Amino acid sequence: MFSIIAAIGKNNALGKNNDLIFHIKEDMKFFRATTVGHKVVMGRNTWQSLPKKLKGRENIVVSSNKIKGADKTISNLEAFIKDNLDTPEEIFIIGGGSIYEQFLPYAKNLYLTEVNASPEADIFFPRFDKKHYHRKTLQTGEQYDLTYKIIKYSK
Numbered sequence: 001m002f003s004i005i006a007a008i009g010k011n012n013a014l015g016k017n018n019d020l021i022f023h024i025k026e027d028m029k030f031f032r033a034t035t036v037g038h039k040v041v042m043g044r045n046t047w048q049s050l051p052k053k054l055k056g057r058e059n060i061v062v063s064s065n066k067i068k069g070a071d072k073t074i075s076n077l078e079a080f081i082k083d084n085l086d087t088p089e090e091i092f093i094i095g096g097g098s099i100y101e102q103f104l105p106y107a108k109n110l111y112l113t114e115v116n117a118s119p120e121a122d123i124f125f126p127r128f129d130k131k132h133y134h135r136k137t138l139q140t141g142e143q144y145d146l147t148y149k150i151i152k153y154s155k
């Protein structure tokens with residue numbers, strides 16, 4: 001099973017200049033606690049944006065070239081989706097934009113930190129129809145002038 005995890009703005013902003021936009025401490029904690037011990041799947045740009053490998057998780061990178069330092073590279077995304085769609089294991093899709101877009105139709109859960117701001121961005125989370133999901137608020141909070149909610153959408 002696939003679960004998407006992302007922090008997004010009101011305008012679906014995800015990233016700018018191959019970096020994150022939001023640096024919310026509690027969100028980072030939530031990301032770590034939720035994904036640790038699991039496989040995490042990311043695109044090559046997101047991999048390159050990380051300061052280092054994500055500890056305690058199998059780091060799987062999607063790319064047309066073999067990625068040095070990753071635990072695994074996926075070059076055939078279609079086959080990976082087909083092979084893992086029905087596994088009981090929760091596999092986390094951690095970005096970026098192109099990877100969220102391709103996994104969205106197959107993701108059972110979306111853990112979205114919805115930040116109450118519309119910053120400038122060059123990468124956006126894909127639009128999706130919320131009425132097809134059950135919605136549960138997991139956390140609410142604020143950091144400086146930003147308020148946010150962590151919502152779990154599930155199908």
Ligand SMILES: NC(=O)c1ccc[n+]([C@@H]2O[C@H](COP(=O)([O-])OP(=O)(O)OC[C@H]3O[C@@H](n4cnc5c(N)ncnc54)[C@H](OP(=O)(O)O)[C@@H]3O)[C@@H](O)[C@H]2O)c1
Binds near residue numbers: 046077
């Ligand atoms: N807000 C958040 O929660 C969050 C989370 C993660 C990332 N981000 C942000 O998102 C941005 C990066 O997103 P992005 O869309 O530019 O890049 P990305 O999705 O991280 O990576 C794109 C790359 O992945 C590979 N790829 C994608 N689909 C593929 C397929 N079907 N087969 C083979 N390879 C495939 C390609 O690599 P090759 O060119 O090597 O083939 C492609 O260039 C950054 O700004 C980052 O900070 C935000």
